[in-house]
Amino acid sequence: MLNVNQYFDGKVASIGLKTKDLPATVGVMVPGEYTFGTEKREYMTVISGALTVKLPGESDWKTFSEGETFIVEANQSFDLKVEIDTAYLCKYE
Amino acid sequence: MLNVNQYFDGKVASIGLKTKDLPATVGVMVPGEYTFGTEKREYMTVISGALTVKLPGESDWKTFSEGETFIVEANQSFDLKVEIDTAYLCKYE
Numbered sequence: 199m200l201n202v203n204q205y206f207d208g209k210v211a212s213i214g215l216k217t218k219d220l221p222a223t224v225g226v227m228v229p230g231e232y233t234f235g236t237e238k239r240e241y242m243t244v245i246s247g248a249l250t251v252k253l254p255g256e257s258d259w260k261t262f263s264e265g266e267t268f269i270v271e272a273n274q275s276f277d278l279k280v281e282i283d284t285a286y287l288c289k290y291e
Numbered sequence: 292m293l294n295v296n297q298y299f300d301g302k303v304a305s306i307g308l309k310t311k312d313l314p315a316t317v318g319v320m321v322p323g324e325y326t327f328g329t330e331k332r333e334y335m336t337v338i339s340g341a342l343t344v345k346l347p348g349e350s351d352w353k354t355f356s357e358g359e360t361f362i363v364e365a366n367q368s369f370d371l372k373v374e375i376d377t378a379y380l381c382k383y384e
Contacts, residue, residue, distance in 0.1 A: 199301030208292030
């Protein structure tokens with residue numbers, strides 16, 4: 199039925215869904231530092247909390263708060279710092 | 292680590308988190324009809340998709356879309372109709 203996944207020893211969990219335009223996941227990250235790799239372009243929107251991200255090719259960290267979205271192109275990797283339980287919606291294109 | 296739950300034979304799944312003010316869950320519901328009971332006041336916000344709800348004591352159904360929130364008091368039950376995979380954030384007070 200629903201596709202539920204856990205990563206980083208259960209510190210990140212996600213649930214898959216089909217939105218009206220793209221496949222997506224909603225998920226939660228507990229505080230920590232993570233590196234993710236993309237297979238498709240990803241549109242990451244913060245729902246609750248904040249994500250501090252170092253985007254591919256950038257040297258500065260940037261914090262995205264509730265309602266803000268960042269984009270990572272396909273086949274890239276990006277680093278994240280999380281300081282509070284954070285919920286996100288990620289769309290894949 | 293993260294508290295992941297599934298309900299209604301896997302048609303609803305949720306992940307728990309602590310937001311800066313209240314405990315919450317983010318979750319997904321696939322199309323279907325559901326009746327939920329509350330133990331605490333619930334603030335349900337639609338993240339993606341839509342929820343058509345008959346709130347306690349009401350006879351009309353009302354549809355809430357992305358970004359919209361409805362509130363259900365503690366110890367109540369409410370009915371939901373879901374026509375597209377819908378992601379939600381629920382805060383408990």
